[in-house]
Amino acid sequence: MAQLRAILDIVDDDLAAKSGVRDSFRILAEVQRHDPRMVAELLSSPQTGAWAATCLRLLTSRDPDSPVWLHLAHLGSVAAISALRARQRVRVMVPVHAGAVHLPTFGRASIATAEKLVECDTDLGLWLNGAEPAAWESVRTLHSVAGGVPLEVQLDDVDPYWSSFGMPTTGRLTNEEVAVWKDQIDEAWAILGERHPHRLHTLAAALRCLVPVRQDGRIGGVSASSVDAPGAVALTEPMSPVRLAATLIHESQHYRLASLHDLRHLYTTPPTQLRYSPWRNDPRPVSGVVHGLMAFAGVAEFWSRERVDLPTELEYARHIRQLRVAHRVASTASDLTELGRALVAALGTAIDAMPVDTGPEDVRRVADDLVSEHEARWRLRTIVPSPENVRAFGEAWLAGTSLPISHATPPAACAPSGDNPVTRVAMALLEGKFERQKLGDVQFAQHFPGAVSYHVPLVAGDYQVARDDALAYIGADTADDAAWATLSVACGRLSAEPNRSPVVRVPELVRAAFAVIAPDGDLRPLRALLAR
Known part of the structure; x- marks a missing residue:
């Protein structure tokens, strides 16, 4: 809501008229009066967050080469999907990206047109310029249950605003590839339910979306989270269910910390000094070191219960040593607020409780x-x-x-x-x-x-x-x-x-x-x- 307000405050009349952003906002507000819970869920989705952050970044940078009006017009797609889910009829202008109209959390519809904006009508379905879409690719949803806790997470390979992760997306997955992701999620959720049941409710609440990305020259699996899109995890195809489970814990820890920092600042900005982080090859501000502590404290605790062979023993041994180094670095940082120092101290207590002289x-x-x-x-x-x-x-x-x-x-x-x-x-x-x-x-x-x-x-x-x-x-x-x-x-x-x-x-x-x-x-x- 704050991001939408900021967008409307920044846009000038010319941009607003060209993009239709104010008309789209009005339609979204009308749907909200009818179904506020559904609209709140849509606005809090990582897809909407990634779009809003992109618009604000472009509006404040004033890049003359960026078609910011076309990005602003995407609010029409947000309004359209809200109306479609609320079973309300609206007519709203929506943008066309690379021959498709993207509806966040829903999918993308192909359309053969040279126009940059087309009319979307939600009367008994979805109509673009008065006709049904030439083709439709929906966002798939994966479901799993373990320990009596259900997980529902989207596998979004079509949204155009995943650039915030800094990694190229895979493009549309085949049904066979989706089946692999489904199997990996089922097995990872079962592992968590069997040996890490204390994580289930937090993960089920935190995870909204998985974004499949390409290796792009990197070795091994990679994953990322973004403050622009809380609830989404970008990752390569999982190497194994146990590593997927560790990845979900890792990224959800980042989101927990980011949410806490949004409520009450843990560190000051801009940073006064760059420091060593044992997980990165570049110097990091204290925020990066604290994020590493938060994420890998969860990962180390995970591996402490998964030590079944020499490689998993090494995973735990390496992480607990990195955590102790990082805690020494963070404990001396002057950029922490009072709450930040309390958090680092609490993380230190949790780290000290995990043994370092264990294993072969x-x-x-x-x-x-x-x-x-x-x-x-x-x-x-x-x-x-x-x-x-x-x-x-x-x-x-x-x-x-x-x-x-x-x-x-x-x-x-x-x-x-x-x-x-x-x-x-x-x-x-x-x-x-x-x-x-x-x-x-x-x-x-x-x-x-x-x-x-x-x-x-x-x-x-x-x-x-x-x-x-x-x-x-x-x-x-x-x-x-x-x-x-x-x-x-x-x-x-x-x-x-x-x-x-x-x-x-x-x-x-x-x-x-x-x-x-x-x-x-x-x-x-x-x-x-x-x-x-």
Whole structure:
């Protein structure tokens, strides 16, 4: 309601006349008087939210190349579907996108016309310019029941406003593909009902819509939520029911936190500082760190009940370690409000209640290394030491004197990157999917895009080999993030006092000084430093 009011307040008379937005609003208000509950449900749908947010963003940015009037005209489609559901007859102008009229939460109707706007008549059905649609594609609805709790969720592959998720949608799914999604949802809901019944009511209330998206070059399944479209989860075709269940918990946790922040702010904006988040390769404001805490606290609790083999043991071990790191980061943030600090403290209590020293020892070792490798690579990617610090460190390095280490340099903003390839290597080793001695370089690159051969001895615990392999790569490319991160973890494992090792504590400073000392990649100064 607030978004609609804002849209009407912003549009000028020319835009309003061209789009018909005020006439559409009037019709929607008339239907609301007849059936307020149905209209409230429609206005709170993720489809309507995504559209309204798009309009407000375009209206406030004033992009001259954007056909904002055509987006505003989509309110006619909202009014039309409200009338159709209320069994009221209205005539309203609706926009045509790529040869189709889209009715949010309902579907899309094909129409052969060059017009940008057509008349929609809801008399005994749906009529476009006085004729029935040439073809109709409805939004499918999936139903499941577990533990006596029903789940009803739409599978919306036709709405034109899912760009807020930042991922390309799949387009129309075949009936066979829908059947796969249906089976995955049924099994995931059954898993939740059997071992996580305390989640059912929250998930059933929070989830309104699933949006199928494409991989688009990413490895493994991906999912996303958006504050523009609360209740919708964008995700690739589920890899397994158990991972789908974890994904639903993850994204619903984001929506719970976003709703709470809407009611009473948890953090201030704009952020005063970017920070480390163990789930992201780019620096994050405190809001991102708190969202990670909220989402993965639910995911870790899920995996604590799903540990049935080595890969699921690693899922839990990795998440609980990431949570403890993130909680330390969030606890020191100055951007939190009083309520935000209370929430972070409560999440810390929940995290501390989940054991960290559980499961097979080798899995715990791998989890520790994955978390350390991620943080080292994050430092190498985002922290640029000052020239003064690099010079002082390099001079002490060559002189063999005490090494001045500075942590004062703030992280620099950078584009987010994909998932961590080292985690995929670790999962494959634990699943026994390959024998590392028999997998050549070409096969390795095909199986694990983004990973490097030295990641195998790293996750296998062959730290001497991992260190020597990483050094060889550094000699060939002195700026290689992955090689320096592997060197940092391996040296930490091999050192009697890892907390005193600069390559463990500040790998970005060591790399920057090495580039000055040995621009040709001569490893002798670096080997001497490691020997110290």
